[in-house]
Amino acid sequence: MQLVASDLSKSFWENGAQNRVALQGVSFGLDPGLVAVTGPNGSGKSTLLRILAGVLEPSEGQVMFNGEAISSLGPSYRDCVGYLPQQFGFYPQMTGLQFLSYLGQLKGIPLHLLNQRCLQVGSMVGLRQETLTRRRLQDYSGGMKRRLGLAQALLNDPQVLILDEPADNLDPVMRANVFMLLGELAQERIVIVATHVIADLGDAPDSLLILEGGELLGKWSPERALNLVANKVWEFEGPGQPVAPSLEEAYLEILRKRRGSCATPLLPE
């Protein structure tokens, strides 16, 4: 299983001209595992994820899944995809189970499997059966809505799971549980997660994609990224001593090098 992006670019129409460049020349290849996509606000993360999910066409370039262009695969590619947008809504009068059932039917899940599957994915994300069946979505908290969004992405047991800020609005314990679940799911799937909070990922990612200004700065393994800041992160408590750096510090170091001076260094060199 492999997902390959080749020279992706995306521009949007504004003021009558195609002049807002969201992505430019992005290329990478992904194998099964957990991929973290990160970058500053407006760097093109959500646009990239939309293109990979097949809900947005690139202006240039293409995405290949197992050697075939997803533009030509069409619905059969999205049949293999589970997607959670960064911002999404619900039909407020529906219950959680009704919403999952509705989307499950759109995903082509046979009716005799649907109800059980909806309850199963709800359980995977920590939504109780009573919550799913009795409470209307307008009464859900932000965290419950987020978890329901994650549940709908898992409905069709996707081979490619694309999640934009899956841990938004979740408390620290639930955040850890979500990323633990994603780590397990990534054993046999391509799981792509966009997040601002790199610290949540811990040691889970198999690779790290960093975007800035619509450009891909690179693809790093956690080890390579951490090597960039090895012995450059210090904690002072009386006599200073080196501490194990984190991916977040590696991310800041990469940006600092890219920008030259503006990225926030932890300490001046």
Place this chain on the structure above:
Amino acid sequence: MSNSGSSGSGGRGGSGGRGSKGVLAPEEFPVSPQLKSSLDLLAAPPLPPGAPERLMARMREVTDQQLVDPQASQAPADSFREAMEAAREGSPYQLGGILWLVRPQVRLMGTLFWLISIAVMAAGVLLTPLALSAGVWPVSLGAVLTTVIGLAYSLRATYYNTAEIELSCPIEPSQLLAARVFIVLFWNIILATAGTILTMYLLPSVLLSQLVLSWLAPLLFLTGVILWVSLRFGPVAGSYLGLGLWAAQLVGNVHLGVLNLFSPAIISSQGLAVRIAAMVLGVALSLAAWRRSSRWLEQGPGI
């Protein structure tokens, strides 16, 4: 482990020094020579070369068989994917077809919509004999009104921001739009036909073609307008425009004597031509809107 096998047995009493951890070394243990010679006979022989590796390999075979049984350890998600694909093979509703979209869209409309549309049509039938003298046919107005409301209601995905999730499903945008419009039109045509039959039973003098054209022409025309405007400017704009045109039609019929393009009273060739032109224009706008829906993927989800 010492060959004497005396790992801690017999207590720690007695004289003699202790090891670094407070445990007697074997040579410090107070045993009689006879006991020691007996224990020496029980000493474990040294392992032949390669024996630990062979033992571990054998243990792995056993544990692999017992713990990694594909049937027992298969995650539910794996079996679900297989079950789903197997179930689809025998289904008449194949992925990519439109029929399997109809059921979830019917559910999306909700029971309240179906009941309200029946109530509006029933009111239209009952009021038509009373309003006929004013040149107004409520049954026709009701059919158009339920269509306008139904279309706007079915296209509320943008208003509720659910479009992106829906379009991430294995469907084409045009299929989703077609399913929603099909349901609303089909339902309203059925209702209006039933209302027409009842109205003709109440008013035998009314011509069937006259009555049918009085709702079919504005129904198709407004469908096209609402669809095209909704895809261009959003479903809220589409619904407001549709309701506005419906209200203008009512006012024109009752008060102004103009804008009575859809008045059932006009049965001249001019009126008939106008109605047919309105139907053709409505169908053309609907087709244009349906073709435009494929462009949602270029700029992001619209409806």
